[in-house]
Amino acid sequence: MSLVTRPPDRRVSIDASTRLPVLVFFTSAVFWLVTGSFLAILASIKMHTPGFLASTSWLTFGRVRPAHLNAVAYGWASMAGIGVLLWLMARLSRAELRYPWLLAVAGGIWNVGILLGIVGILSGQSSGIEWLEFPPYVPPILVAAYAIVGVWAVVTFRDRREKHVYVSQWYLFGAIFWFPWLYTVTNLLMVYQPITGVTQASVNWWYGHNALGLWFTPIGLAAAYYLIPKVIGRPIHSYYLSILGFWALALFYNWNGAHHLIGGPVPAWLVTVSSVASGMMIIPVGAVAINHHMTMWGYFHVLKYSPTLRFIVFGSMCYTAVSLQGMSQSFRTLNQVTHFTHYTVAHAHLGLYGFFSMVMFGCIYYIMPRLTGWEWASSRMIKIHFWTTALGIGSYWTILTWGGLMQGIELNDSDLPFMTIMKRTIPYLWSRTFSGVLMTTGHLVFAALFAMNLLHLGERRTEPTLLGDNDDNVATESAQAPPVLGSSH
Amino acid sequence: MTLTEIIWMACAFIFGGTAVWGLSWSVRAGQLDDLNGAATSIFDDDEPVGLRTDGFPTGQVEKFR
Numbered sequence: 001m002s003l004v005t006r007p008p009d010r011r012v013s014i015d016a017s018t019r020l021p022v023l024v025f026f027t028s029a030v031f032w033l034v035t036g037s038f039l040a041i042l043a044s045i046k047m048h049t050p051g052f053l054a055s056t057s058w059l060t061f062g063r064v065r066p067a068h069l070n071a072v073a074y075g076w077a078s079m080a081g082i083g084v085l086l087w088l089m090a091r092l093s094r095a096e097l098r099y100p101w102l103l104a105v106a107g108g109i110w111n112v113g114i115l116l117g118i119v120g121i122l123s124g125q126s127s128g129i130e131w132l133e134f135p136p137y138v139p140p141i142l143v144a145a146y147a148i149v150g151v152w153a154v155v156t157f158r159d160r161r162e163k164h165v166y167v168s169q170w171y172l173f174g175a176i177f178w179f180p181w182l183y184t185v186t187n188l189l190m191v192y193q194p195i196t197g198v199t200q201a202s203v204n205w206w207y208g209h210n211a212l213g214l215w216f217t218p219i220g221l222a223a224a225y226y227l228i229p230k231v232i233g234r235p236i237h238s239y240y241l242s243i244l245g246f247w248a249l250a251l252f253y254n255w256n257g258a259h260h261l262i263g264g265p266v267p268a269w270l271v272t273v274s275s276v277a278s279g280m281m282i283i284p285v286g287a288v289a290i291n292h293h294m295t296m297w298g299y300f301h302v303l304k305y306s307p308t309l310r311f312i313v314f315g316s317m318c319y320t321a322v323s324l325q326g327m328s329q330s331f332r333t334l335n336q337v338t339h340f341t342h343y344t345v346a347h348a349h350l351g352l353y354g355f356f357s358m359v360m361f362g363c364i365y366y367i368m369p370r371l372t373g374w375e376w377a378s379s380r381m382i383k384i385h386f387w388t389t390a391l392g393i394g395s396y397w398t399i400l401t402w403g404g405l406m407q408g409i410e411l412n413d414s415d416l417p418f419m420t421i422m423k424r425t426i427p428y429l430w431s432r433t434f435s436g437v438l439m440t441t442g443h444l445v446f447a448a449l450f451a452m453n454l455l456h457l458g459e460r461r462t463e464p465t466l467l468g469d470n471d472d473n474v475a476t477e478s479a480q481a482p483p484v485l486g487s488s489h
Numbered sequence: 490m491t492l493t494e495i496i497w498m499a500c501a502f503i504f505g506g507t508a509v510w511g512l513s514w515s516v517r518a519g520q521l522d523d524l525n526g527a528a529t530s531i532f533d534d535d536e537p538v539g540l541r542t543d544g545f546p547t548g549q550v551e552k553f554r
Contacts, residue, residue: 011536164530180504181500188497230531231542233541234538239525243521302543309543
């Protein structure tokens with residue numbers, strides 16, 4: 001039953017069954033990505049030029065910044081993630097999605113929630129709870145939309161024709177079951193029946209950290225565990241390690257959130273337990289890192305050609321980096337320097353952007369042509385997208401990590417006036433805006449490519465749009481490679 | 490106990506329980522018996538091991554458009 005032959009068009013019909021909902025989720029995701037990027041630039045400019053657009057209450061920093069976070073976290077990342085989740089679940093189960101329109105409706109409801117939420121935040125109705133700033137009327141809308149997605153993913157799994165549950169499906173189930181738990185319980189305890197005191201902070205960071213580790217991370221890793229072997233045509237290095245890694249993540253991650261409260265008025269044991277669990281994350285992270293690296297071993301040249309692989313391997317490398325960095329930040333000695341500095345901001349972006357968003361880009365490059373029957377219009381535009389975003393997040397992280405360290409060391413020096421320290425961060429903040437503009441440029445190019453694919457613009461192509469494949473488009477990225485529009489090779 | 494407490498505790502047991510159940514099911518169902526075979530379950534005759542798939546799915550998508 002498992003590895004048996006089947007008509008070659010079975011996979012195609014499975015892909016086709018996911019078309020409507022996945023396209024709805026992807027299109028919305030790209031829209032929110034661009035929206036979120038502009039909100040990010042606004043917020044970033046205000047960090048070094050506080051007077052910028054400060055007279056409009058809707059565009060003040062306290063509103064624009066959470067609007068950015070929620071637009072990219074729930075608009076871009078979650079919607080791209082749900083699209084990938086649905087497609088992967090159908091493919092790995094080797095089962096068509098039933099009633100795909102129902103999932104498209106879920107996508108519509110989710111969008112209504114995000115729109116109301118962003119407008120709500122900008123109009124001053126933010127709940128003030130980090131990662132859950134949407135006004136109280138929004139979470140039920142998102143929960144309703146999510147319920148359809150979650151139930152339907154399980155229904156698709158129950159229809160499965162593939163007997164083996166691949167490691168990616170375990171990760172997907174992690175996301176499917178853990179997100180509703182986190183989201184509903186935290187909203188209940190923070191928004192509807194607020195608990196008080198330090199418990200509130202503990203619950204807040206239980207959610208804030210787990211949203212990354214138990215919602216986004218499993219989807220990103222599921223995609224990497226499927227697409228890296230699939231693109232290069234080689235099974236993952238150690239299946240044993242991959243399964244070990246999943247269950248270690250399931251066991252340890254949930255404890256990590258309290259390390260955000262180091263130095264805060266919470267019981268010391270809570271923080272210590274959290275630091276220990278954060279250290280234990282070396283097991284799942286090491287398992288993933290070794291596995292992805294060893295699977296790629298001998299195949300790194302494929303990165304030159306495959307857009308999917310290039311984005312996903314970049315993302316996977318960032319996953320290893322951001323996880324190791326996160327572990328180090330959970331130790332009190334480093335944390336007492338970096339806490340409340342730009343260092344943490346750099347870390348967060350390496351996770352949600354360097355890892356998760358880059359993996360999502362890679363997935364979309366793989367999935368879209370299989371849904372629209374239309375190839376990507378231009379390999380040059382894909383390269384621009386890759387290099388602007390990769391260099392953008394690279395410089396963003398490097399600059400803010402260094403700036404944050406300096407800031408943290410200075411803040412611990414009681415002889416230095418606070419204003420002096422703040423002023424010294426300004427050059428870093430300008431560089432951060434520059435990096436943001438770089439990434440946003442990439443997003444606009446990506447959005448254009450995405451729209452061209454969706455609307456079948458450009459010339460019809462029957463060959464894949466690879467990055468260095470055609471003979472006039474040789475190895476180096478700077479080569480003046482004409483986009484292989486319509487050229488046959 | 491308030492209703493909120495009942496809800497969050499129930500959630501912890503239900504969702505935590507599904508993970509424990511999932512692990513024990515995977516052992517009982519023999520999911521972990523053949524790990525090498527499992528790694529190749531994403532391949533098939535149509536897209537076998539050794540085939541790079543980052544290509545345009547020529548001629549296949551057309552049928553379903």
